[in-house]
Amino acid sequence: MPRPVLLHCGDDVKWNHELYKQLRAKFDIVRSHSIPRQEFIEALRAKKFGDFEAIYRPFWNTGGEMGNWDDELISLPPPSCCIYASAGAGFDWVDTRLLAKRGILYCNAAAACTESVADAAIWLILSTFRAFTWSSLAARSLNVEKFRDANRNIAAVTHNPNGLSLGIIGLGKIGYRIAQKAHSAFDMRILYNDIRRLPQDVERSVDAKFYSNLDDMLAVSDCVLVATPFGGSKVLNASSISKMKPKSRLVNIARGKLIDEDALVAALESGHLAAAGLDVHYDEPNVNPRLAAMRNVEMLSHTAGASVESHIGFERLGMENCLSWLETGKAITAVNAQWIHAPKL
Missing domain, CATH: 3.40.50.720 (NAD(P)-binding Rossmann-like Domain)
Structure with missing residues (x-):
């Protein structure tokens, strides 16, 4: 044969x-x-x-x-x-x-890329809480005033993530690994929304709380992580972003088209959201110039899984x-x- x-x-x-x-x-x-x-x-x-x-x-x-x-x-x-x-x-x-x-x-x-993506996600989460981009760009500018501005003022607007809540949209293999790292390293409280609830032993391993209604989870999450596959439509649009907890953060390591970028820009400009961390972008390889200009937005070039x-x-x-x-x-x-x-x- x-x-x-x-x-x-x-x-x-x-x-x-x-x-x-x-x-x-x-x-x-x-x-x-x-x-x-x-x-x-x-x-x-x-x-x-x-x-x-x-x-x-x-x-x-x-x-x-x-x-x-x-x-x-x-x-x-x-x-x-x-x-x-x-x-x-x-x-x-x-x-x-x-x-x-x-x-x-x-x-x-x-x-195969779960570990790499999870590590990058943790860095983006930390960056949205600690304003690493602002500090890094100020140092790289070689500008004394920008350095002093970051050095003197970042502490007043940044926070440690310890004990705060991480709401994960899509607790699959990658989302779960991120939850493990965030929970064990920073004692973050894990919340999640998915199309199905995970077994109780899996939930208990990261002390995760299931939300069947996405808006309910958004309202109480200090940071929202998008980790779900793109299914043909946005997961976070203007309406859902408006329901996010005031001064919360948004991180996306999934696909850019899952988020309405115009709504994200508006939420950041208004102060409703404190920061965002984006590995992926709506119109790759073109990056939204309004987001790129914001020092409270951390950006990567879709490299979270690249190792x-x-x-x-x-x-x-x-x-x-x-x-x-x-x-x-x-x-x-x-x-x-x-x-x-x-x-x-």
Whole structure:
């Protein structure tokens, strides 16, 4: 019997070479490397890669040059294709429901970057309480007056997070790890809102309190952390931001489109919110200039999950998903399995 075919998109594997040997032993591997979207579309239409069963993309910044996986691309893989395992935690760039309609499992790799994202989230949380950006920019300015201004005035407007409340929107793997760090290191009180309540033993491990109504949690949280996948609509709009506790803080390490940035700007300008920490932005790679000009807003370039350890994990988990599917019929981190119930289109 011929071996199943796997389409490897993007660069060569860099770290998990022994596991890649196992992959090669189980699959015939064909490569698309990194090619423009139209070239990739034409190659699929011409069946250049054959009747592949799996797609493997080990790095988030290579093999993605073909752009979003929308109906144009999803209509093109052969009927034999059953699994797409990709690097990265978020999957707003791929229509997972449409993939499911075609019988294709989509597997992300959030577990591989959990530690890196959680560390960055803690730093952003601390920054919103302690105004690290103001202090850092003043020091880097080499301006004596700016240095003195920060040195003399920051203490009057900053706080320690110890004992304060952290309201987490989405207590998944990443949200839970952030809760662990915030609770153990700073004794923060953990509140959370999610589509489902977690088991009591999980809640007890971080002393978490569940809120079924998001507005109720927003009203009492000293800092709100957005850690939920993008589902196609904003989680925090003008109405919900107005319900946040006065002088509270907002941190986003999920996706920029989850927050109404105009409403966030207005809340910061009015003083309703004290500060914000943003790893992600609504119109990446374009950053909102009004937010960028605020010294009470900490910003990163969507790098919370960026570390060598994350890359190693992304690479490994994608291969493990493909091997698990081949050997057991089930993937490890499929995010759309619940929608695969109809015959392949």
